[in-house]
Amino acid sequence: xxxxxxxxRARHSQRQRLTNLSRSTSRSVSKENETSExxxxxxxxxxxxxxxxVANTMFNATIxxxxxxxxxxxxxxxxxxxxxxxxxxxSSSTKQKTNEQFVxxxxxxxxxYAQQSQLVxxxxxxxxxxVIHNSFLLELMRNTICQSCFHNWNGIMRLxxxxxxxxxxxxxxxxxxIVRCNSSSQSTSTRYRDINIRSVLAANLSxxxxxxxxxxxxxxxIPPPIEEEYFVKLMEDIVPIVQQHQQESMKNxxxxxxxxxGSRNLTVSGDxxxxxxxxxxxxxxxxxxxxxxxxxxxxxxxMSKKCTVxxxxxxxxxxxxxxxxxxxxxHNCQINFKGSSGAMEVDGIHRLFTRSISLYNVKYVNYIxxxxxxxxxxxxxxxxxxxxxxxxxxxINHWCKKMKHRLxxxxxxxxxxxxxxxxGISGAGRMTENMIIxxxxxxxQAIVRNKTNLEEMVKSVWAIFKHxxxxxxxxxxxxxxxxxxxxxxxxxxxxxxxxTPHSLSHGVMKAIRPVFEESASPDVLKKVLHGSSQNxxxxxxxxxxxxxxxxxxxxxxxxxxxxxxxxxxxxxxxxSLQKLLENxxxxx
Numbered sequence: 001x002x003x004x005x006x007x008x009r010a011r012h013s014q015r016q017r018l019t020n021l022s023r024s025t026s027r028s029v030s031k032e033n034e035t036s037e038x039x040x041x042x043x044x045x046x047x048x049x050x051x052x053x054v055a056n057t058m059f060n061a062t063i064x065x066x067x068x069x070x071x072x073x074x075x076x077x078x079x080x081x082x083x084x085x086x087x088x089x090x091s092s093s094t095k096q097k098t099n100e101q102f103v104x105x106x107x108x109x110x111x112x113y114a115q116q117s118q119l120v121x122x123x124x125x126x127x128x129x130x131v132i133h134n135s136f137l138l139e140l141m142r143n144t145i146c147q148s149c150f151h152n153w154n155g156i157m158r159l160x161x162x163x164x165x166x167x168x169x170x171x172x173x174x175x176x177x178i179v180r181c182n183s184s185s186q187s188t189s190t191r192y193r194d195i196n197i198r199s200v201l202a203a204n205l206s207x208x209x210x211x212x213x214x215x216x217x218x219x220x221x222i223p224p225p226i227e228e229e230y231f232v233k234l235m236e237d238i239v240p241i242v243q244q245h246q247q248e249s250m251k252n253x254x255x256x257x258x259x260x261x262g263s264r265n266l267t268v269s270g271d272x273x274x275x276x277x278x279x280x281x282x283x284x285x286x287x288x289x290x291x292x293x294x295x296x297x298x299x300x301x302x303m304s305k306k307c308t309v310x311x312x313x314x315x316x317x318x319x320x321x322x323x324x325x326x327x328x329x330x331h332n333c334q335i336n337f338k339g340s341s342g343a344m345e346v347d348g349i350h351r352l353f354t355r356s357i358s359l360y361n362v363k364y365v366n367y368i369x370x371x372x373x374x375x376x377x378x379x380x381x382x383x384x385x386x387x388x389x390x391x392x393x394x395x396i397n398h399w400c401k402k403m404k405h406r407l408x409x410x411x412x413x414x415x416x417x418x419x420x421x422x423x424g425i426s427g428a429g430r431m432t433e434n435m436i437i438x439x440x441x442x443x444x445q446a447i448v449r450n451k452t453n454l455e456e457m458v459k460s461v462w463a464i465f466k467h468x469x470x471x472x473x474x475x476x477x478x479x480x481x482x483x484x485x486x487x488x489x490x491x492x493x494x495x496x497x498x499x500t501p502h503s504l505s506h507g508v509m510k511a512i513r514p515v516f517e518e519s520a521s522p523d524v525l526k527k528v529l530h531g532s533s534q535n536x537x538x539x540x541x542x543x544x545x546x547x548x549x550x551x552x553x554x555x556x557x558x559x560x561x562x563x564x565x566x567x568x569x570x571x572x573x574x575x576s577l578q579k580l581l582e583n584x585x586x587x588x
Contacts, residue, residue, distance in 0.1 A: 106573070108294045112256075113572040129184075129195065131222065141171050141179075148177035164226030165217075166193040189586035190241075192234055197584050199225050200234050201577075204561055205569075207547050209554075232557065236332075238584055239560050245580045246564035249571045253296035254360045260292045267291045267366035267393065267530070268298060270352070270375065271537035272345025275559065276550055281341045282306040283559055286348025287540060291368060295536035296571040299352045299359065302563055303344040304556045307334040334556025349375045353384035366391050368532045370398040396451075397533045400444040406515045407436045420507040430508050439464065443519065445484075447528050454522060454529055461520035469509040472499050540570050 138157055146153045154174050161168040166184045173179075184195035203213040203225075210231050217224050225231060257266055268288040274281035287300040309331045317324040337344060356362050367390050369375055379390045411431055415424045425431040446460035463479035467487075470476045475487055482488040490497035518524060547562040548554040554562070568576045 109296070109571065110573040110575060112294070113576055131220065137169075146173045146175060146177055148173065149175035151175075162223060163193055164196045164230075165199055165223060166195050167223065187585045190237060190584060192237070194585045196226055196234065197238065198581070200231065200238070201565070201581075201584075204235075204547055204558065205565060207549050209552065209558070235557055235561055239557060239564070241583055242561060242564040242568075242580060245576075245583065246567045249568050249576065250296075250298055250300075251360065253290060253571055254298050254362060256294075256296070257290035257292055257298065258362060260290075264362045265365040265388075266298075266362055267368065267532070268364045269295070269368035269395075269532060269534050269537055270349045271369070271534050271541070272348055273541040273544070274341060274344070275545075275548065275554060279341050281344075283554065283556070284341065284344040284348070285541075285544065285559075285563060286345050286352065287537065288349065288352050288364060289536045289540065291532045297540060297567045299356070300563060300567060301348040301351050302556065302559050303337040303348050304334045304559070305337055305339075305341070306556075307331075308555045309333070310335070346375050346378045350378050350382065350384065353379060353390070356384070363388055364390065366393050366530075368393045368395055368534065370395045370534065393531050394528045395534050396444060396447055396528055396531045397535065399528050399531070400440050400447065403443040403515065403519055404436055404440040406519070407431065407439060407512060410512060410515065411436070414511055417511075419511060420505045425508045425511050430504065431512070435504075447525070447531065451529065451531055454526055457525050457529070458520055458522055461525070462516065465509070465513070465516045465520075468502070468504050469506070470499050470503055475499065540566065543570050 134157065141153045141155075141157070144153045145151070153171070155172045158170045158172065159167055160170050160180075166182070169181045169183070171179045171181070184193045186193055187197060190197065199213060203209055206212070208216070210225070210228050213225050226234065254266075258264055261267070269291055270286070270288045272284060272286040275283035275285075282305045284303045285300060286303065288298050289295045290298055310328065310333060313324050313327045316327075337347065339347065353364050356364055363385055365388055367376065367379065369392065376390075376392045383389065411424070411426055415426075417424065419425055422430075442464045443461060446464060447457060450457040450460050459479045460481075463477075463481075466476040466478070467480055467485065470487070477485055477487050480488055482492060486502070487497045487499070544562060544566040547566055548559055565577075568580065
């Protein structure tokens with residue numbers, strides 16, 4: 001029996017092998033014969049220092065050595081089948097990235113829009129509305145000279161006309177000279193008053209609606225907005241203009257995605273959302289977003305099962321049949337979907353795929369969606385493109401929940417099984433809730449960091465298992481990365497490292513091994529190759545429902561306006577509304 005190595009000698013030997021490995025990696029040495037099961041097992045066993053006891057060595061080898069037989073892919077790196085950059089190169093690149101200023105996706109969107117649109121800064125310091133009490137206006141007039149009698153103005157103030165927040169005021173001097181003042185100009189494009197257009201947009205942007213805007217006006221002691229009937233009419237008239245702005249924003253987003261992808265075949269993430277929680281919502285939306293660094297809305301469909309005009313007209317159907325039929329035939333019905341509320345997402349996404357060629361001359365060839373959606377079944381049974389089969393890419397966030405659920409299942413199943421002298425695998429220093437969440441997080445990081453390389457992805461997932469199974473006598477960090485592995489960093493820095501606070505017992509690791517055998521299988525992980533997530537979709541839904549809150553009902557017209565505004569804001573930021581207001585208000 002060979003003499004066990006001391007800890008210091010073992011660390012020195014491991015450090016030397018790590019340095020040699022880093023050097024050999026740069027030469028890209030690959031041997032096809034190293035993929036055989038026997039050579040891989042040998043590399044596992046010889047890569048670790050000899051344990052102080054044969055029993056521990058054999059037990060740990062029983063847990064770890066069969067890992068290599070599960071990898072049915074070519075391992076092209078030398079000795080440990082691990083690929084890392086030289087220590088100095090990795091640290092310098094990390095330092096360089098740290099010094100770079102981080103710019104988030106939202107900031108990039110704003111910068112891109114500002115560069116493309118070349119927004120002109122308004123230098124008119126008086127171009128804004130200012131609230132002033134009428135008594136101060138009278139006081140101001142009394143300090144002026146009347147242009148007719150050339151005396152200090154002395155007279156009365158009259159409100160001659162009011163349209164919502166707009167009002168026309170007359171100041172009549174005692175000499176009968178009248179001065180008229182309008183509080184807002186009239187738009188040449190829509191014929192509505194500028195202040196009323198802005199109030200309608202503000203009510204929807206803030207999500208307070210007509211009722212909320214009325215309360216705000218009351219609290220500020222200013223005249224109420226236009227009556228609700230005209231408020232709705234104004235919305236109906238400006239929706240087409242806002243939707244043109246929405247289409248322009250989505251078209252620019254498609255062009256940007258095609259430029260990044262270098263193709264007219266795009267990978268998109270799709271998801272549906274409902275205006276009411278539960279499965280009885282009368283309204284919903286379905287949207288597809290680009291999957292680039294700055295994801296944007298490419299297309300969206302509003303789905304409604306109810307029309308407020310049709311429902312309102314039913315009240316006169318029996319009394320005045322002719323008037324009822326006239327209303328029904330002349331109005332723009334908001335209903336565009338019939339079926340269950342749960343089917344809105346499936347039908348909506350299919351519509352977006354079907355019209356992608358006619359709208360943008362692009363094809364959505366890869367679809368990122370959660371695992372429980374029926375959308376892929378619809379896209380498969382009724383293909384939107386005759387020459388292309390849409391491929392499903394799993395949502396990484398939904399996918400990684402499987403690791404958590406499987407670990408929780410094993411934890412519950414083994415509550416009565418005695419492992420390492422204790423019942424079950426839970427408890428302090430074992431498989432706690434926080435430990436399960438950490439495993440899920442490590443699993444996600446292994447996928448995200450290697451989502452374009454299946455071989456590295458498989459090794460990174462197994463590295464999690466080997467890292468947690470390591471002990472001071474038997475460190476198994478062959479596939480770890482010094483970026484996140486404290487043991488490898490300690491080796492490079494020549495410091496001591498204690499595995500005890502971080503490792504799990506052999507019995508616990510043996511119990512959870514089947515989870516890794518399934519989750520780290522190449523056949524399983526290839527489903528998340530080039531994967532992404534639906535987080536951008538959820539972010540967009542948050543923007544949309546902040547404008548049309550789920551706590552109150554919104555008609556199809558309100559949803560159309562809020563959808564158009566939310567697309568513009570999500571894609572290009574609030575600064576894009578400047579151009580929209582110029583189109584709506586015109587030259588006032």
